[in-house]
Amino acid sequence: MTREPNTRLADLFGLAGWSKGELARLVNRKAAAMGHPQLATDTSRVRRWIDTGETPRDPVPKVLAALFTERLGRVVTTEDLGFGRGGRSGKGQPADGLLWPPESTAAVLTEFTGMDLMFNRRGLVGAGAALAAGSAITGAMSEFLLSDPTLATDAPRTDNPLSLDPVGFDRYEAAPVGSQEIDALETSVEVFRAWDAARGGGLQRKAVVGQLNEVGGMLAYRHPEHLQRRLWGVAANLAVLAGWMSHDVGLEPTAQKYFVIAAHAAREGGDRPRAGEALSRAARQMVHLGRPDDALDLMKLAKTGAGEAALPCTRAMFCTIEAWAQASKGHGQAVRRALGEAEELFISDRDEGPAPSWMQLFNEADLYGMQGLVYRTLAEHEPGAAGIAESHAKKALRMREGGRQRSQIFDHISIASACFIGDDPEQAERYARLALLTIEQNSSHRTWDRLREMYRLTGRYSTTPAIRELREEIQQVMPKSGAGKGGAGLKGSGSIARSAAV
Numbered sequence: 001m002t003r004e005p006n007t008r009l010a011d012l013f014g015l016a017g018w019s020k021g022e023l024a025r026l027v028n029r030k031a032a033a034m035g036h037p038q039l040a041t042d043t044s045r046v047r048r049w050i051d052t053g054e055t056p057r058d059p060v061p062k063v064l065a066a067l068f069t070e071r072l073g074r075v076v077t078t079e080d081l082g083f084g085r086g087g088r089s090g091k092g093q094p095a096d097g098l099l100w101p102p103e104s105t106a107a108v109l110t111e112f113t114g115m116d117l118m119f120n121r122r123g124l125v126g127a128g129a130a131l132a133a134g135s136a137i138t139g140a141m142s143e144f145l146l147s148d149p150t151l152a153t154d155a156p157r158t159d160n161p162l163s164l165d166p167v168g169f170d171r172y173e174a175a176p177v178g179s180q181e182i183d184a185l186e187t188s189v190e191v192f193r194a195w196d197a198a199r200g201g202g203l204q205r206k207a208v209v210g211q212l213n214e215v216g217g218m219l220a221y222r223h224p225e226h227l228q229r230r231l232w233g234v235a236a237n238l239a240v241l242a243g244w245m246s247h248d249v250g251l252e253p254t255a256q257k258y259f260v261i262a263a264h265a266a267r268e269g270g271d272r273p274r275a276g277e278a279l280s281r282a283a284r285q286m287v288h289l290g291r292p293d294d295a296l297d298l299m300k301l302a303k304t305g306a307g308e309a310a311l312p313c314t315r316a317m318f319c320t321i322e323a324w325a326q327a328s329k330g331h332g333q334a335v336r337r338a339l340g341e342a343e344e345l346f347i348s349d350r351d352e353g354p355a356p357s358w359m360q361l362f363n364e365a366d367l368y369g370m371q372g373l374v375y376r377t378l379a380e381h382e383p384g385a386a387g388i389a390e391s392h393a394k395k396a397l398r399m400r401e402g403g404r405q406r407s408q409i410f411d412h413i414s415i416a417s418a419c420f421i422g423d424d425p426e427q428a429e430r431y432a433r434l435a436l437l438t439i440e441q442n443s444s445h446r447t448w449d450r451l452r453e454m455y456r457l458t459g460r461y462s463t464t465p466a467i468r469e470l471r472e473e474i475q476q477v478m479p480k481s482g483a484g485k486g487g488a489g490l491k492g493s494g495s496i497a498r499s500a501a502v
Contacts (some may be wrong), residue, residue, distance in 0.1 A: 006053045008082035009064075014049060016071045020046040026468025031063045039063075055083055066364060071373025075115045075254050079108065098132060098140040105141045105264045109235060110216030113242075116209050124302060131256050134286060134297030137279070141260070145267055145275055145305035145428045155489035173360040176221045182230045185215065187235045187336075190357065197361060198403045202443030208245060237358055238260045240278050247285050250445045256282055263305070272316055276306025277358060283321050288446065292325040299325065313355050316345035317362050320370035330381030339371055365399035368392045369407060372414045386422035390415055406444050409435050413450045428458075429470050440477060448479060468479055 031039035067074040243258030265272035279302040286295035319342035326334040372393030379386040412435035417427035
């Protein structure tokens with residue numbers, strides 16, 4: 001007993017709106033349903049958990065996590081509730097669940113994905129917890145990312161079964177794997193990544209989370225170093241993809257947690273550039289949500305965390321994200337400086353050999369696409385930037401490879417938006433209709449967010465017959481519930497950030 005309140009549990013308890021007696025009854029009922037009929041919790045025990053920081057014995061933390069996940073409609077883990085690994089109290093856990101000991105990464109990954117799968121099965125649509133600020137993530141993880149991992153502590157020894165974390169056994173029967181199994185896992189990542197680029201994250205998110213859950217179980221064993229590093233690499237790639245797919249469908253706190261898990265996994269595998277790229281995804285998410293200062297904080301950590309091993313193409317991508325954040329703040333000079341550096345780095349990368357698999361989707365078309373997006377965002381503050389945005393987005397569109405439908409939709413909307421800002425409604429209408437041709441075939445909520453922003457720009461031309469007809473068509477196809485971050489159809493769309501990552 002710590003004799004200090006468990007503030008994490010108290011905060012979530014307040015959000016859930018239960019009484020202490022009601023929570024006690026729910027714990028007993030849920031535990032029985034999970035195969036623990038002997039559990040008998042009462043009001044006084046709930047009070048001690050919250051007010052004095054008492055840590056309940058297993059399986060109560062997992063029962064509580066399941067109850068809060070169902071109640072709040074988002075993934076809640078035992079660490080979120082203030083209960084650390086191995087029955088430790090949540091008191092003193094750093095940065096509200098953003099950092100944990102290296103030996104706990106596989107367990108954190110497995111528990112979080114297990115809860116996410118339960119969340120998914122029940123079809124909960126959830127409301128979100130607050131995202132961690134960029135400065136909080138930076139403060140928690142900067143020293144950790146700059147230190148070197150020790151693979152000897154990545155997972156328990158296979159010859160000591162008492163050292164295995166029991167969390168893994170709940171969801172996956174851990175066993176050693178060989179190079180062929182890891183080959184298959186790496187191939188599955190490529191398949192999932194291609195599907196996401198084509199159709200958006202909604203349709204395959206559950207499959208990616210399930211695959212990641214299994215990898216977490218595999219990491220419960222310590223394999224030979226070369227295999228262990230590859231497994232951590234698979235875990236990092238899947239976690240980034242799970243985060244990106246979650247962001248794509250509006251599960252923002254879940255997405256951020258996956259990006260943090262990916263950074264941990266990449267660092268444990270000794271791949272600091274991959275860890276930096278994972279954090280750059282969290283930065284893109286922040287710009288999309290209208291929080292550019294948080295994005296800039298995260299990009300500082302991404303760039304320093306990636307280290308000198310980051311290839312020029314990776315650093316070029318980092319510069320485009322930084323430029324996007326600066327554009328949303330209207331800082332034109334900073335935008336041009338960052339994009340100029342991105343171009344120089346991208347050109348210099350040609351002699352560096354093939355990019356890692358997780359960078360191969362950032363090609364010349366994506367560079368132009370990001371430049372188009374950045375200048376389109378800046379055009380909200382400097383209308384003269386609209387023509388530059390249009391030019392870059394058209395170059396990106398001409399270069400797009402097959403199977404990149406979501407990026408093509410973003411390009412069409414960027415061009416249309418730039419044309420509306422640049423007082424060319426006729427051309428804007430043509431590209432807007434090209435976006436409408438395929439947007440309903442894509443599961444990406446971010447495409448709808450961008451369409452809402454374009455719709456806002458049509459307002460000044462609403463008396464023109466062709467634009468009035470276009471506005472009516474957009475109203476007909478737009479999800480009425482406002483599935484994206486705007487929260488409601490087309491009303492109030494002006495508050496949505498000018499965003500979409502390619």
